[in-house]
Amino acid sequence: xxxxxxxxxxxxxxxxxxxxxxxxxxxxxxxxxxxxxxxxxxxxxxxxxxxxxxxxxxxxxxxxxxxxxxxxxxxxxxxxxxxxxxxxxxxxxxxxxxxxxx
Numbered sequence: 063x064x065x066x067x068x069x070x071x072x073x074x075x076x077x078x079x080x081x082x083x084x085x086x087x088x089x090x091x092x093x094x095x096x097x098x099x100x101x102x103x104x105x106x107x108x109x110x111x112x113x114x115x116x117x118x119x120x121x122x123x124x125x126x127x128x129x130x131x132x133x134x135x136x137x138x139x140x141x142x143x144x145x146x147x148x149x150x151x152x153x154x155x156x157x158x159x160x161x162x163x164x
Contacts, residue, residue, distance in 0.1 A: 068113070071096070075104055076113070083117045 065073040074094050078085055087098035087105070094101065108114045 068108075072104060072108060072113075075101065076108070079105075079114070 065076055068076065071094055075090055078090050078093055087101040090101045091098045105114065
């Protein structure tokens with residue numbers, strides 16, 4: 063399994079955070095049987111080791127303005143011409159390589 067490099071307690075903490083990244087240290091402690099101070103120390107150790115990289119919020123753009131930002135990495139032949147026509151409006155086009163003209 064993907065959590066094999068962790069002890070059983072860290073695995074349980076990770077599973078709880080995957081289910082709800084906003085779960086409190088106290089609630090994790092109740093689920094794992096350790097104090098909230100011990101939970102905090104374990105989570106900080108997981109962050110320091112790079113096991114936990116970030117906490118993310120996923121926003122539903124349809125519930126707000128409907129705008130969506132998308133970034134695509136496209137590899138093309140340098141002589142290929144770009145066609146930016148599509149059914150959605152193109153607001154910004156970012157060129158990340160000076161060797162490619164859009």
